[in-house]
Amino acid sequence: MTEQEGTSVQKHSLSSEREAGIRSSVAAGLPVAVADLSDLVRIPSVSWDGFDASAVAQSAEAVAALFEATGVFDAVSVKRANTETGEAGQPAVLATRTARNGKPTVLLYAHHDVQPPGNDADWNSPPFEPTVRGDRLYGRGAADDKAGVVSHVAAVRALAESYGDDLELGLVVFIEGEEEFGSRSFADFLEQNREALAADVIVVADSDNWNIDTPALTISLRGNVTLKLTVSTLSHASHSGMFGGAAPDAMLATIRLLSTLHTTDGSVAVEGLTSSGEAVPESSDADFIVDAGLLPGVTPIGTGPLLGRLWAKPAITVTGIDAPSVQNASNTLQPQVSVKISARIAPGQDARAAFEALKTHLYANAPFGAHLEISDVDTGQAFLVDTSGWAVAEAKQAMADAWGVDPVETGVGGSIPFIADLVRVFPEAQILVTGVEDPDTRAHSPNESLHLGVFKRAILTEALLLSRLAEKRLTDF
Template sequence: MASHHASESSSSASGITEGADALRELVQAGLPRAIAELSTLVRIPSVSWDGFDHGHVVASAEKVAELARETGVFDEVEIIQVPIAETGRLGLPAVLARRAARNGRPTVLLYAHHDVQPEGDEGHWDSKPFEPTLRGDRLYGRGTADDKAGVVTHLAAIRALTSALGAEPELGIVLFVEGEEEFLSRSLPTILERHHQQLAADTIIVADSGNWDLETPALTVGLRGAVAFNLRISTLSHAVHSGQYGGAVPDAMLAAIELLATLWKKDGSVAVKGLTAHVAETPEYDEAKLRDETGLLDGAEPIGSGDILSRSWYQPSITVTGIDAPSVKNASNTLVPSVRVRISGRVAPGQDAREFYEKLEAHLLEHAPFGAQLSIEDLDLGEAFLVDTSGWAAADALDTMHEAWGVPPVSMGSGGSIPFIADLVSRYPAAQILITGVEDPDARAHSPNESLHLPTLQRAILSEALLLARMNSRSL
């Protein structure tokens, strides 16, 4: 396996892809259509979380399937929906399209997802979250970057390739657009089992990551894993008057604050014993860049220790992402009997997600204050991953990124998680994995005012089209 440190690639665009000029012109000419298709998808609020109308996810899948059929490339296009193994409940719809390889050419699996995160508080958006809005060279809206742009990148690259060839490609192409990636891909194991042969490929391109900046492309070579669960902290069987009993019995909020504070050291790094870090070099990245990219307020200080990028790429982290407790508006003078919080942990490459969870669970039980009772539910685990970049696919990808962007690409880690990649590798151990994407540091995926930089979209489409063209000329 190749080294996994983040660094500038040594790629120097060693070869020019055959038909590159034609592809460049076709991608540019096809960009308005790609943006229009993206806008159509963004208008469908396909939130996959429980509690949201999943009819929108169905509508989104139907639209993606329609767009896939319109390419005229695939032998078959279907919408698949399978049960979640743990619960038996039906998962959310994915789109699977396939064309067989001809004349000994490789097969490539193009992955993206059409489901999105909830919009959150609409008051924090500068425009409606599900109404794509162009401001400058950025298109704003939920899913513009994560990951409906990935869907559009694949479709536009396929169209450019077939137009340049003037005939059907000999390359085998599988398009797999998942419908519940934002809700932890719960039905994916069943999909991989039931559709194993249809999804089989020599190379898998996962278009769900980002780039170094607006001018520099990146191949993602490291991902943290994920551990998430709901933790309930209880101290009373019912609420009681805070004046009458305050100071004598502990309320759940007091216990929750005391318990959660034990998860971190004074510098904000994790304090849970047994959570490990991965050691790897990272590019130069200073505090000023961190402040610029994150909006860190004046006077607020970064947390953790070590190189800044190592903290988010290669070290474990724990975040409380939600709290169920009385709102300020509904606050009464009572001691709260129970509080529920959502814990989100990120697992450094090299540590098993189950082990991470067990260490965290043991810490919580050991440090529960005032005899508070704890219960955990809705546990989700996703493994960390390090990409093997030693094969021909990674070399070609780095070359074509350089060719499309005009600057050498960076191989970088990611603080985010794409847990299903470990499942793909387990099912298809011989497949070469490439993690690409269209996001940039200001894309704000998952956050209000998510957006897509349209020049980046064009370069991402061209990079993939050039890569598909090389694959179409490759014999296995």
């Protein structure tokens, strides 16, 4: 992954009149897009177990109504598929428009479900009450990924205003309802709707930009392994004064075991987890410290180029722990402790192989003969984009035109595991990973926000891309 210097991309024909019309439509439609996005943010569509599933259903219906109202699609519906265990997944939106006269078909993907808000007290404004402060819109899902949903809606509106009945481009919209919960019915949804979802280009609007002034095309994503680890050492809780110092409690065993996952400098210490070794652009430690929110005196962990640690190396994080709270703590040896482990896997490594390496490490390093149980395992494959295709060239040009600067090709430390399913089912499709986020978005965190300037430029980028593709037949590429 390298920053593009002097990107030279062949600009396919788009008349100045057409481009001006698209720009005008996007600018005029921005207030409506922001209002639509605000309405969606108000719906607490958390797809995780234990949250109100009716809110996700309400969100799906609202999204379907937005696409229906564009008047562009032959059919718009809300559908469900099944998970691997046979349970019904969360509702997704599917909209289709058939291509005519040899034009390409473009699939637009985003997701309407969101992460849990966490502690409301950590938010400066209520998480599900969209609030504009300065040039940013705050709220859970304001960026990840309801802004992706509305950027598709707004781009399609601009396309419809420009072309009217003359639009011959094929369009498919797939707005998933459980991306934040592991896309558990995604594979079945693809199988059930394979014919409807078939496309020449797939735009996944769920990623990041270099900064608020520079667009990015994501060309690599780390994979992931998540699991629940339960550590047991005692058949029952015991008095810490009577037995402490001789009986190994589960908390001590868990702390000792988790400490083996990293070296003293914070690098991953699990044998078998690999790095991709790819080149990365230079970056500033100072910028990273600000973006990540490191406290004064806290330094980055790991070794090697900073972006290499984020894009090309594995990472392991303990994201949750089931143990007594400080408020409820007693002088007791804990018999059992459970933790949630999230590992990010470098591009080029199979996620299942990474899980086996992590599992082997945990069992090999269990202290004091502690009993381990691993459950709730979920894996997702890493992704590398083939940048040689014509769709990548078109996307780069659209970004350059919309933002006024050449785009950057980036890796992302996060994961979008379902892309591997898209590649498997539609191997000939070209996949473009774009997004509306920036380094200050704080996706998944309190005070998540969307930069409204980035939102406008992301909509314009997609509208110009779709318009450019609408001017071409597949035989032209």
